[in-house]
Amino acid sequence: MREHGAWEAWLDFFLTGVADTANQAFDAATRIVELFKQDRERITVESDRAGSALRIHDLFQQNPNLTVNQLVHQTGPSAPTVNAALADLERFGIVEEVTGRKRGRVFSCRGYLAILSEGTDPLPTTA
Incomplete structure (x- = not known):
């Protein structure tokens, strides 16, 4: 490519990709801030x-993924207080329990994760 002078086209392609990625990151950050505000x-x-x-x-x-024990340890309130607050957050659709277990439950902030993971789906394979 360099030998034939096509480096300008490559540089244009590369910088367009950088600009697109930066715009997508800015958009995601803006949406995350708005989600947290709401x-x-x-x-x-x-x-x-x-x-x-x-x-x-x-x-x-x-x-975006935390256990009850982590929340008790990091926030200070008792386990019943943390569980009651988590019940509110679940009812509001902010977090979701993802293990289906009674003990060692993990809660996930799905809206936040959904924004973070946009565009990361694997490309379809052809048979």
């Missing part, structure tokens, strides 16, 4: 335990 507003208005639920929600912004 979640916080809903928690503040609808939760009976808004303080605990907001602290837990803050942790999901740092790590």
Whole structure:
């Protein structure tokens, strides 16, 4: 390519890809910020335990998959308080329990993960 002078076309292609990727990242970041803002507003208005639920929600912004034990350890409230706040977050559709177990449950912030994973589906294979 360099020997035949096609480097300008390659550079244009490369920089277009960089610009597209940067725009997609900016769009995703903007949507994540808006999602968290809407979640916080809903928690503040609808939760009976808004303080605990907001602290837990803050942790999901740092790590979209957390266990009850992690939340108890990192936020300070008791396990019953954390479980009650998680029940609110589940009811609001902010988090979802993903293991289906009674113990060692893992909660996931699905909306956040959905935005993060957009465009990462594998390409279809041809037979």
